[in-house]
Amino acid sequence: MFYLKVLEITSLYTILVLGVYLMTGLTGLFSLGQGAFVSIGAYTAAIAYMNFGAPFPLALALAVIIGAILGFLVGIPTLRLRRDYFLLVTFCLSEMVRAALLYLSQLTGGALGMAGMPKRVGLPLILGSIVVITFITYSLKRSRFGRDCIAIRDDELAASMMGINVYAHKIKVFMISSAITAYGGALYAFNILFIEPNLFNWLESAKLIIITFVGGLNSIAGVIIASTIYYSFGEFFRFIDVWRDVLLAVVVVLVIIFRPGGLLQGLELLPSKLRAMRRGR
Amino acid sequence: MNWNILLQQILNGISLGGVYALMAVGFGLIFNVLKFSNFSHGGVVTLSAYIGFFLSQHLLPSFLVTFLLTAVAGGLAAVTIERLVFRPIRRKGYPVSMLIVNSITVAMLVQQFFAVTLGSDYYTYPVFIKETALHLGNLTVSKIYLLMLGISAVVLGGLSYVIRKTKIGIAIRAVSSDISTPSLMGVNVDFVISVAFFFSGVLGGITGYLLGMAFTVDPFIGSMILKGIIASIIGGMGSILGGVIAGLLLGAAESLLIAEIGAALTPIVIYGAIIVLLLIRPQGIAGKIAEVKA
Amino acid sequence: MEILRVEGISKHFGGVVALEGFSMVQQENQITGIIGPNGAGKTTVFNLITGATPVDHGSILFMDREITKLPAHRRADQGIARTFQNIRLFRNLSVLDNMKVAHDMKVLYTLWEEMLRLPRVGKQERRIDEKARHFLAYLGLERFGDQKPHNLPYGIQRRLELARTLMTEPRILLLDEPAAGLNPHEVRSLMDTIRKIQEDNALTIVIVEHHMELIMNICSLIHVLDFGKKIAEGEPAAIKENEQVLQAYLGEEV
Incomplete structure (x- = not known):
């Protein structure tokens, strides 16, 4: 039971990390507001289900759609500007959403949060979601969309000279990322069964970014591994759990300075690559 | 709301706005020089707030001495952070995004460190000034707030002078406008960057001390940097005057809004306004849009 | 004309x-x-x-x-295609992908097809791959396809930039x-x-x-x-x- 619970929580967070991977890892967009999208997804699904009697699948779909729409609305004014503005405005967004959730207490329960959702999300659904999301992310990474992401990350001006609509592409990236993140939030609400406005503050958003860097910008496999280690760590090493974030921070600084490609240095763990490695290439 | 209350709120807001301005300028200084959002500034603020507390509570209860020591400590902390986590990245020529990640990480490190070690308690500075209020006609001003405003004004005025008139200030501006050329002209860029971090850290140290003195110290006090960042955006990222005006405006607006529509709705309105402002005027009130060099 | x-x-x-x-x-x-x-x-x-x-x-x-x-x-x-005075190749993309990026505006498959990896994506990707290899070979660069551009000699990088412009048609x-x-x-x-x-x-x-x-x-x-x-x-x-x-x-x- 204990291991099951650990696996569930770790996998939930891995979905969030995958959401961030597309924009921060591949495209180089930093958002300190992804925690807000987790909250948006969680609250959208919970409110739709609890207050409006929406069936569970519809509640999940709504979370995804609202996440994407909000991503669009936030992206429009900010993604045309320098990257820092995007970072800072998403930071503002996370505070704004938190304040809004507290304020709209009739709908959200305010500081008391929401509870009483039925447990509709178990390990099979979470792991299934990871497989699907990884498949989608990887499909995107290995064709046009992913190439354009990396080109934009490396050199926006050169990318636009090659015919890439940088602004539109970033908006698409942000929408997809936000949709995935909101979906993760919805799963969270129906697995943990309790949500409150302070659950995903800027620090949680920051961790998602940081884990992406530890795993490596060019490696989905690395990111999944890093996320799994980090989020299951505390469960197995309770006695130093409180030091987990301090430890993470130290590890990150060291990785970035001495191994900037991340743990796996951009390697994807695919059957073909593994076979090639065994052959000693 | 009558005029008296209105004025009173603006006065309170401006006092706090002075501290926002300090943060905006401390944040903007590094943004100008190295072109990245330095979240570790929040870490320096938190660290300084604790340092100020321990100095004044346990070492010697003198406002002036502990204040100055904390300011210097903040400066040294920022220089140390630059040496340890930013310089290696700069040396290796990694992209700016790596600087951002490290700055976020340092902010997290400081916050979580204090959360683990001292997080369960609130710490209060000794009482330097008896909490008496000055009366100006119908207005009352808290002496602490007045002190905060005065210090902010002196410090920012001094910094502005240093940046505009002194040799090191000119060097900082030169490095800000182009990081590669000054080194060709014999300027020690690493040194200039260290000095910029020292100045920024001194501002962070003062911010931490003032916040700690006005409120209580907890690990999350550095999150106040968000207000400074907002002021920095409104002011146009790194313009000192812009940051000051925006800091004061933000403080006044916040205090008025809290009085008018309540503390719950205020952040929603303020953050919403920032997003709208960026739509209309992305360069802020005093800044220029940086064009990408081809 | x-x-x-x-x-x-x-x-x-x-x-x-x-x-x-x-x-x-x-x-x-x-x-x-x-x-x-x-x-x-x-x-x-x-x-x-x-x-x-x-x-x-x-x-x-x-x-x-x-x-x-x-x-x-x-x-x-x-x-309208160009090269740059100080070479601007994409560091994190292989030589082949640097070529492909320049052709991406001509790609016809949609984002949805791409997410689900539908057959049309694979078909076009193969065509783009051929085209990229063709132009690499055209300028004598076929050996470098899998390398990262910054590992290549300067002269080769200049040549690659030239080849890349051809991919934009x-x-x-x-x-x-x-x-x-x-x-x-x-x-x-x-x-x-x-x-x-x-x-x-x-x-x-x-x-x-x-x-x-x-x-x-x-x-x-x-x-x-x-x-x-x-x-x-x-x-x-x-x-x-x-x-x-x-x-x-x-x-x-x-």
Whole structure:
């Protein structure tokens, strides 16, 4: 039971990390507001289900759609500007959403949060979601969309000279990322069964970014591994759990300075690559 | 709301706005020089707030001495952070995004460190000034707030002078406008960057001390940097005057809004306004849009 | 046939004049040079034509259509391609992917198909892959497909940038100092390459360059810039004799 619970929580967070991977890892967009999208997804699904009697699948779909729409609305004014503005405005967004959730207490329960959702999300659904999301992310990474992401990350001006609509592409990236993140939030609400406005503050958003860097910008496999280690760590090493974030921070600084490609240095763990490695290439 | 209350709120807001301005300028200084959002500034603020507390509570209860020591400590902390986590990245020529990640990480490190070690308690500075209020006609001003405003004004005025008139200030501006050329002209860029971090850290140290003195110290006090960042955006990222005006405006607006529509709705309105402002005027009130060099 | 018409374009940065009232008419299938001392505004001409920086005044017509206000990526789509003075390849993409990126605007599959990896994606990806390998081989770069560009020698990187522009299916190529940093042997081979590219693909080419031998040898028309203004225009032989041009260059040497 204990291991099951650990696996569930770790996998939930891995979905969030995958959401961030597309924009921060591949495209180089930093958002300190992804925690807000987790909250948006969680609250959208919970409110739709609890207050409006929406069936569970519809509640999940709504979370995804609202996440994407909000991503669009936030992206429009900010993604045309320098990257820092995007970072800072998403930071503002996370505070704004938190304040809004507290304020709209009739709908959200305010500081008391929401509870009483039925447990509709178990390990099979979470792991299934990871497989699907990884498949989608990887499909995107290995064709046009992913190439354009990396080109934009490396050199926006050169990318636009090659015919890439940088602004539109970033908006698409942000929408997809936000949709995935909101979906993760919805799963969270129906697995943990309790949500409150302070659950995903800027620090949680920051961790998602940081884990992406530890795993490596060019490696989905690395990111999944890093996320799994980090989020299951505390469960197995309770006695130093409180030091987990301090430890993470130290590890990150060291990785970035001495191994900037991340743990796996951009390697994807695919059957073909593994076979090639065994052959000693 | 009558005029008296209105004025009173603006006065309170401006006092706090002075501290926002300090943060905006401390944040903007590094943004100008190295072109990245330095979240570790929040870490320096938190660290300084604790340092100020321990100095004044346990070492010697003198406002002036502990204040100055904390300011210097903040400066040294920022220089140390630059040496340890930013310089290696700069040396290796990694992209700016790596600087951002490290700055976020340092902010997290400081916050979580204090959360683990001292997080369960609130710490209060000794009482330097008896909490008496000055009366100006119908207005009352808290002496602490007045002190905060005065210090902010002196410090920012001094910094502005240093940046505009002194040799090191000119060097900082030169490095800000182009990081590669000054080194060709014999300027020690690493040194200039260290000095910029020292100045920024001194501002962070003062911010931490003032916040700690006005409120209580907890690990999350550095999150106040968000207000400074907002002021920095409104002011146009790194313009000192812009940051000051925006800091004061933000403080006044916040205090008025809290009085008018309540503390719950205020952040929603303020953050919403920032997003709208960026739509209309992305360069802020005093800044220029940086064009990408081809 | 006229392909590009630039009328009185200007660009100021702060108080500094980068380019003032520059005009040029480019005929199809011709190689034209733009020369001038450092800081004369040559690269600015390219930046304005490609949309890298917005134009302050003046207008740009490409194939009889006004493109002055068109965003950069749309201009690339219409057939304006360029290289950069300081090579700008994508560091985190392989050589092959650097090539493919330049063709991505012509891709027909949708984002949804891409997410689900539907058959059309695979089919087009194979076609793009062939095309990229074709142009790599065309410039003798096929060996480097899987490498990262910054691991390659400088001359190869320049060549790769040239190959990459061909992937955009260009009508006009703007080459910004293609000979910079190359040895004399490489420069001669570059001249052959430029001629070959021009003839094989029926391209129009504009070259910004300091290297006089290259310009005089392969350009049929030359524009001379000095301090952001055009001081001469003509065939290579006439430019060599032009008083003002000589002075501008002598002035630089002093």
